[in-house]
Amino acid sequence: MAIAKRKKRFFDVEIPLIKKETQLQAYEIKELEGKTIKYDLTRMLRGKNMLIKLKVVIEKDKAKAIPKETIILPCFLRRMVRKGTNYIEDSFSTDCKDAQIRIKPFLVSRRKISRVVRKALREKAKEELIKYAKNKTSEVLFDEILKNQIQKPLSLKLKKIYPLALCEIRILKVEKELEKPTEKESKDKE
Numbered sequence: 794m795a796i797a798k799r800k801k802r803f804f805d806v807e808i809p810l811i812k813k814e815t816q817l818q819a820y821e822i823k824e825l826e827g828k829t830i831k832y833d834l835t836r837m838l839r840g841k842n843m844l845i846k847l848k849v850v851i852e853k854d855k856a857k858a859i860p861k862e863t864i865i866l867p868c869f870l871r872r873m874v875r876k877g878t879n880y881i882e883d884s885f886s887t888d889c890k891d892a893q894i895r896i897k898p899f900l901v902s903r904r905k906i907s908r909v910v911r912k913a914l915r916e917k918a919k920e921e922l923i924k925y926a927k928n929k930t931s932e933v934l935f936d937e938i939l940k941n942q943i944q945k946p947l948s949l950k951l952k953k954i955y956p957l958a959l960c961e962i963r964i965l966k967v968e969k970e971l972e973k974p975t976e977k978e979s980k981d982k983e
Contacts, residue, residue, distance in 0.1 A: 806830070806849055806856040810935055811837065817849070817856070825849045825856050838939070842869035845935075860935040862966040870899060873959045879906050883915045886968060887923045892931040895966045896922050900951065901959035913954050921947055922962075931967050938962050 803816040804825060811834070819825050826849060834843040843865050847858035874880050881900040886893060898918045902911075925943065926934060937943050948960035 804856055806858050808832065808847060808858045810845075810847075810858075810860050810932070811939070815858075822851060822854060822856060826851045829861070830858055834939070842866040843939075860932070860967075862964065863935060863938055863962070865899070865961055865963050870961075870963070873901055875901075875958075877905060878902055878958060879904075879911060881911050881914050881918075882963070883919055884964075885919055885923070887926050888971070889926045889934060890928065890930045892970050893968045894926065894931060894934070895964065895968050896926070896962060897964040898922065898947075899959070899961045899963040900957050903956055903958045906955055910955050914951055914957075917951055917954060918947060921950055934965060938965055 799820050801818045801820055803818055804822050806815050806817050806825065808815060808830075811832070813832075815830065815832070817825050817828060817830070828849045830847045830849065832845050832847060834845055835841065843863060845860055846862040846864075848861050850857050850859055870880075879902045881902070882897065884895065884897045886895050888894075900914055900918065902914075922943075925947075929937075934943070943962060944960050948957055951957055951960065
């Protein structure tokens with residue numbers, strides 16, 4: 794007897810964060826569960842070279858991609874750092890409502906500045922970002938990074954220490970999902 798050959802098909806995967814749809818190839822839609830997609834956002838963000846990594850989740854025979862990491866590419870950062878400026882980097886882990894995330898801010902000063910000022914900028918940025926992320930979900934944080942709603946207010950707060958030429962979140966990454974309390978547990982706490 795001949796064995797019937799299976800044929801791969803394309804399945805639509807919805808990306809609600811950027812309101813787009815893409816297609817992935819598989820034999821069945823269940824095989825797409827847990828797959829990773831890399832999506833280039835450069836054109837959408839008008840030249841800010843950014844990649845987003847998404848994880849596919851299957852819900853009611855529909856494939857949906859949820860964000861796991863955003864990365865600003867090094868070529869964009871090299872263009873922003875000019876001669877006669879300093880850059881300030883940091884990396885820290887913090888909790889948001891539904892996950893533990895890693896944030897890597899990237900700041901560029903307008904002129905050369907002392908180490909004390911750079912340290913003050915780094916510490917203030919860390920403090921503000923931790924306070925901001927505490928009461929937001931990871932999905933909301935990804936959305937606000939794409940819309941520049943985190944970077945702009947942060948830049949205005951850091952301006953009081955020293956004016957910046959660039960204030961970006963270089964990497965935002967979900968390190969691990971936190972346990973979501975069930976309805977019964979949340980009622981017990983009340």
